[in-house]
Amino acid sequence: MAKRPDYFCNWPKPQGQQVPCIQKQSELRMFLYTEEFPETSDLNWLIASTENITVGEYQLSPGSHFSPADVHAGDEIYYVMKGEVTMFQPESGQVMVVGEGEGILMPKGCPHIGYNFTEDKSHMLYAIAPKIWGEDGPPSDYTGAVRLYKFEERGGSVREEASPVFSENAAPREGMRIDLGHFPASGPEGREKKLFYKLTEQNGIKMISGTKTPALMSVWASNDVMQFGTIKILTGGPAPQQTEYDTHAGDAIFYVMDGPATFFLPDRTQTFNVEPGDFMFIPQGERYKIINYYGHTAKVLFFVAPEF
């Protein structure tokens, strides 16, 4: 294992000095995963990294995969921005193909290898909460079972007790706020089963934010360390459509999918106009609202960690 690079937990500002800011797509900090093994690395962009959450982007070239299997000190979620990625859980053999506009939850301790079995590059937004790795940094090796095709015939362990216990993912119950905090599985349940969960906007928990200018939220995943979803702010009417004032017990990172979207922070009297493709970082405890001053719907993806 290598040491965890210092920029983790300290980006864009050192721990304790974080302030609201725009993170422009064109100005993100690049890094290799992993810097220890450039020959099997993939290209990464860091958006924000605090004590609560690390958010970044990475890409996989056509035909490539990363190695060794990644295992984090927190739950990880991907949102596929472009292309398609195939995720493999070597311990269980579970394989999940995640298409553009879809997401996947990989609980803490769940080893994973990403493959790109397409002719185009895959580009993912990822969030890991609370910590991407421990102080020792990324794993430099993976020594567990690798349940590829005919793994057992090729000398792999067939010890049944080593096989994970499978159960169906919880059937989505649309619109049930009661599922907040344990959707699609509770944190402890997900980490025990080490299964992947497919996340989509359609299957997310729907909530309506606000009364005067209601905005539709879809919470794709919600557990004890991270909240992930999308919010749609329409246009039209006698005044600009907007969310209510909100504040979180956790750090929030927003990705403007369609926009621009305007973030107003009344306690700082600060306004940030965030262009499509750019990010807004709001540390915990800051009051804000999102306003749509434009002629088309604004759509914003969010990660909040640990709590709303």
Ligand SMILES: [Fe+2]
């Ligand atoms: Fe990962």
